[in-house]
Amino acid sequence: MYGAPSAYLIYYASEQVSFEGNLKTFKRDAxxxxxxxxxxxxxxxxxxxxxxxxxxxxLGLDIRAIPYGVFENPDFDAPEIAVWNRYLPGWLESSAPADCTMEEQPETLAEFRETAVQFGIL
Structure with a gap:
């Protein structure tokens, strides 16, 4: 949905994010x-x-992802975790540490929970 070989997203609890104005919505299957x-x-x-x-x-959390480009702050830290990056082009390097890189999307919610614990998200 981002039109690029990768997306840099910042995640927040939904209650931490508010927006005023009109937006269009598009829901995808997972x-x-x-x-x-x-x-x-x-x-x-x-x-x-x-x-x-x-x-x-x-995870028991409502999460909102905000694309990095929406912010006017060029001083955000580099990504700490890289996920679902099996198909990244060879010329595109991840700045996330190798032990915080997940190649494949988990096939079950239990696998996702395990990964979240491994990466220190939970």
């Missing part, structure tokens, strides 16, 4: 649970934020 709902700019169609959806069932 492999293992409730799919994401993308909230798009009414004017240009860029993703403003995404309600991740399946995190409530997997």
């Amino acid at each position: 492999i293992i649970a409730d799919g994401p709902t993308h909230h798009l700019c009414n004017n240009c169609g860029s993703t403003v934020f995404t309600d991740v959806g399946w995190t409530k069932e997997a």
Whole structure:
């Protein structure tokens, strides 16, 4: 949904994110649970934020993902975790540490929970 070989997303609890104005929405299916709902700019169609959806069932948390480019702060830290990056082009390096890289999307919510614990998310 981001139109690029990768996306740099910042994750927040849903209650930490508010927005004023009109947005269009697009809901996708997911492999293992409730799919994401993308909230798009009414004017240009860029993703403003995404309600991740399946995190409530997997982690007990409602999560919103905000693309890095939405922020006007060039001083964000480099990503700490890289996920679902099996198909990244060889020329695109991840800045995440090798032990915080997940090649494949988990096939079950239990696998996702295990990975979240491994990466220190839970």
